Amino acid sequence: MSRATSKIGPIGQVVIQSTSLCNLNCSYCYLTVSERQSNHQFPIENVPTVFGNLMKSDYALNRLNILFHAGEPLAAGIDYYRRFLAELDTLKIQLGKPDFEFEFCIQTNATLITQEWCDFVQEKNIRIGVSCDGPAIIHDATRKNWAGAGTLNAVLKGMSLLKKNTIPFSVLSVVSPLTLNYAKEFIGFFVENNIRSIGILPLDQLGIQKDNPLGDENLKRKYTEFLKILLAEIEKNKLDLKIRECDIVLEAILHQDNHYWDNTPLALITIDHQGNFSTFSPDMLTNSIPDYEDGNLVLGNLLEENIDDVIHKPKFKRMWAEIQGGIEKCRQSCDYFQVCGGGLPSVKINQHNTFDVAETTDCVYRIKLVADVMMEKLLDTPVGAAILAEGQA
């Protein structure tokens, strides 16, 4: 077993589906329409069992990051979270862990934010991530309400309230082929709205199809050009704006090998409203893989079994062995391994029906193209010129 792939835990983050309900009907959502129209809530009375399970784990630290996601979390209402957090406070005392720290995050579409939500977020020190795809021509094309109308204006009202209350937030943007046509408008939108940090998530349809897993070259060129335009605008206007994907790659190039938690069992645990859980990538809880085991990647239910027992399950062992095999293939075959650490398991199985493979289109768009652009930036410096000269000597 190799060094970088032999570790389990610690449990760093729990992504929990507080409610499956969503007030929006985004075209690329990975939840079904039926799920998003049903108010399936994670029952408050299950908080002690599920979180006690996690806090008592051999893989637990003395802190846990809880991200409410998968559905629109705010649709559950403020009172739901008041009771949820109160249960966790009680649990800490019951387990004799008064110093256990919870950090709370909500990934929201921002359309339901009110002053009351802002007060609650500040009171409980909850971190906020807003999902927004940029200017109306992009955002409203996919992020619609159930009546089919664009939602950007409602999002802007929500973000405006956050800013009025000086609540910091980041923005996650799905980048689709449409976005690539509007690079300047995209970056201009975030500048205009005083957003300081954005994450860009290449949409699956960015050339990712099972019969053409590496996408077409034209789309790759467009994505590279898109990244270059974003950076050029930031540089030209000396903007204080961070792009997460670029910073992650730069950190890896300059300082340390990257290693996504997606490749570490139990580092991230995803739990649905029924207590079913999976680990590795968050979307593995909802993935349907007809040819794999029992057709899904769910590893059990935290209402019924101990989290630590999962590592003894044949299904987990198969997944983990394949994931390790895939990482090893990446290590041996990919020149970008240091800035990636082995790719995302969920994408590997979606595209290849096994985890035991190396490159996926996610690697290309999320890592390789970004890394090439960042390396170009690094080489366009005196130090970079010296490195190049040394190589040619």
Added chain:
Amino acid sequence: MNPTTFGNLVNKFRAAATTFQAQQQEAPNYAVTFAKKHTSDSFNNAEWDKAQWNEPPNWKHNQTTL
């Protein structure tokens, strides 16, 4: 060994990271800005470790071994 492969360039930039952060450059460069921010206490504490990415800080430390 090709000295300009991506992996080799990464190794060279890591070896030169301190020099890179200290270099002066007039033209704005996203990578240089990142590197300089990375060295400042305010960046480390306020922006990187507690960046608003809905990800736990320092999650990769303290891992146990199977």
